């Protein structure tokens with residue numbers, strides 16, 4: 001996208017708003033500053049941009065009509081799920097229409113014969129979990145934001161979550177998609193099919209495309225039988241590095257926990273202050289939160305004995321076992337609230353989401369400490385260490401604004417260099433969006449970026465869909 005193309009976008013005027021009202025109905029067009037305020041941002045600190053109009057769609061046909069209007073008038077369209085993204089993907093950085101799927105929030109069918117669920121994109125992910133679990137079924141991907149984010153946003157971001165260690169991420173569960181192309185054409189890919197190699201895999205191309213290729217309007221997800229037994233371990237360590245070493249040692253022992261989360265002390269203390277719930281051993285340097293599941297109690301117990309012994313071998317202070325639901329929920333509540341809690345601690349902060357091969361977690365975390373020391377800034381690490389994905393929070397605290405503005409890009413580049421030097425990538429699950437696009441050439445060579453640009457141009461030759469995202 002160059003400046004000329006950007007300037008060539010038309011502004012939304014009264015006639016266009018009238019036409020949008022005709023397409024989606026009076027109540028589903030928001031055009032006042034007050035009504036549109038919630039759509040000016042996602043969860044990225046400090047990134048805001050005003051939409052010119054917001055439309056809340058209820059069908060694929062409406063999306064198609066909006067695209068035809070946007071093509072005719074050359075107006076940018078930014079798709080939006082629940083607005084809980086962490087890379088600015090749903091923020092209308094170039095203005096235009098924000099297309100919200102929040103009203104497409106129906107679970108259409110739970111097919112118990114085929115082990116599939118069909119949903120609209122605006123369904124909150126946690127609602128899918130609860131609905132299928134009530135039928136003894138299991139949808140594993142569980143972003144920590146699961147009670148706020150939408151499944152359409154999960155698809156667009158290729159979302160992961162703690163259970164990715166054992167069960168993989170969103171892309172491993174999508175069997176069918178209906179999507180509307182920027183041309184207004186509606187495509188239906190795949191179906192209730194466990195296997196399908198008919199032509200290029202357009203489903204996997206759309207997953208993780210961050211709302212730049214099409215708007216997803218219906219989703220078929222594969223389900224598993226709900227595991228019968230689940231155990232959670234909370235393991236405090238006095239030595240930050242020992243906790244990091246334990247993560248790679250557990251994996252090296254060929255035990256695949258359901259989840260293997262790492263939480264530095266500052267993140268635990270912040271979560272305690274936010275929730276008012278005390279976490280055991282909150283004076284420890286770091287905690288691991290480990291979940292194991294299966295269908296036989298003895299098998300799960302055997303795994304947790306081995307994991308517990310490994311933790312103790314690495315110097316864990318204790319291995320606390322949570323077998324009942326309320327205790328487990330309390331532990332996970334603290335983990336899920338860390339991002340919000342760190343925002344309370346330091347309302348201005350900067351979050352990265354690097355991913356490295358799992359065995360490189362110890363040098364990655366050591367390197368983060370080194371970066372923090374050299375730049376004299378507080379860096380708090382937590383996240384999905386079991387799949388090599390660590391969230392790195394750089395906190396402003398009392399750093400003066402001018403020093404902070406120079407520090408963030410410098411620290412960001414060092415964090416990326418470190419991850420890449422360990423065989424990693426700059427984002428494991430939050431996406432490139434608006435916030436990381438200038439750094440894309442650090443991770444991908446020009447040939448790959450050019451190939452991706454050309455794919456995007458095939459879907460959207462006129463650059464109306466989510467401009468200002470992904471590409472530098």
Ligand SMILES: Cc1cc2nc3c(=O)[nH]c(=O)nc-3n(C[C@H](O)[C@H](O)[C@H](O)COP(=O)(O)OP(=O)(O)OC[C@H]3O[C@@H](n4cnc5c(N)ncnc54)[C@H](O)[C@@H]3O)c2cc1C
Pocket residue numbers: 042043078079080081082083084085086088089090101121142143144145148149150151152153154155156157158159160161162210211212214215216217336339340429430466
């Ligand atoms: C506290 C917290 C914890 C988090 N934990 C995790 C985690 O564990 N794992 C993880 O992966 N992420 C996590 N996230 C990030 C975020 O929740 C995910 O990226 C989620 O997938 C965003 O969904 P959303 O509905 O909020 O999407 P939005 O923010 O609304 O949009 C995200 C992107 O998807 C596009 N989009 C949305 N709907 C559609 C659609 N129907 N068709 C096409 N494009 C669409 C948008 O254009 C945008 O580019 C966390 C965020 C927070 C705030």
